[in-house]
Amino acid sequence: MSDDDVKAAQQPGDIRPAASEPEAAGKKKGSLVRALRKELDWTKSELARRASLVERTITSLENGDNVTDITYRRVVKALNDGTREQSGQMSFPFVELEIADLFSFTPDNRGVALPAPSDADGMSKAIKVLMLKKAESKSA
Numbered sequence: 447m448s449d450d451d452v453k454a455a456q457q458p459g460d461i462r463p464a465a466s467e468p469e470a471a472g473k474k475k476g477s478l479v480r481a482l483r484k485e486l487d488w489t490k491s492e493l494a495r496r497a498s499l500v501e502r503t504i505t506s507l508e509n510g511d512n513v514t515d516i517t518y519r520r521v522v523k524a525l526n527d528g529t530r531e532q533s534g535q536m537s538f539p540f541v542e543l544e545i546a547d548l549f550s551f552t553p554d555n556r557g558v559a560l561p562a563p564s565d566a567d568g569m570s571k572a573i574k575v576l577m578l579k580k581a582e583s584k585s586a
Contacts, residue, residue, distance in 0.1 A: 477559035478548045478576065479521060480508040481569035485536070486528045496524035507559050518549050518557035538577040541584060547576065 483493050483504075490504040497504075497520040507513045507521065522545050533540035549557035562572040 475510060476562040476564035476569055476572075477508045477510065478562045478572060479504075479525070479559045481562040481573045482525050482529070482543075482548070483508075484566070484569055485573045486525070486532060488528065493521070493524060496528065497521050507557075510558060510561075512552055512556035512558055515555055515557065518545055522548055536577075538574045539581045541577050541580040543576075543580070547580065 483490070488496075490508070491501045493499075494501045494504045497517075499517060499520060503513065503517060504521075507517065513521075522543060525548070526542055529536065529543075530540050545557070548560055550560055551557055562569050
């Protein structure tokens with residue numbers, strides 16, 4: 447899939463980045479799950495522990511592998527719980543995320559973590575934009 451195909455598939459106002467050349471070449475990809483985990487200052491093992499999963503599963507889903515509905519539900523719950531716990535320390539308001547905010551779905555209902563920039567600044571900005579847009583839509 448070319449960058450133009452990815453850009454064409456994005457919806458207007460979509461904050462998810464199109465694939466960049468380094469990502470297409472197999473370099474480390476970012477995901478919104480990884481971005482939020484890092485914003486919470488959690489390791490993969492901490493997210494795995496809080497979601498009752500193994501670290502290998504977190505690595506797989508952050509790298510774009512398909513995961514089961516049980517896995518993505520546990521991950522979203524753990525991330526929401528962590529964001530709620532740290533809400534006073536975050537640079538954005540706490541808003542309960544839905545599964546579709548962090549995952550897209552295959553025809554067989556497996557989840558794929560949505561992409562995000564792979565650099566630290568880009569990840570942080572993607573999460574802030576997501577949370578601010580969610581807060582804005584809830585108050586409207």
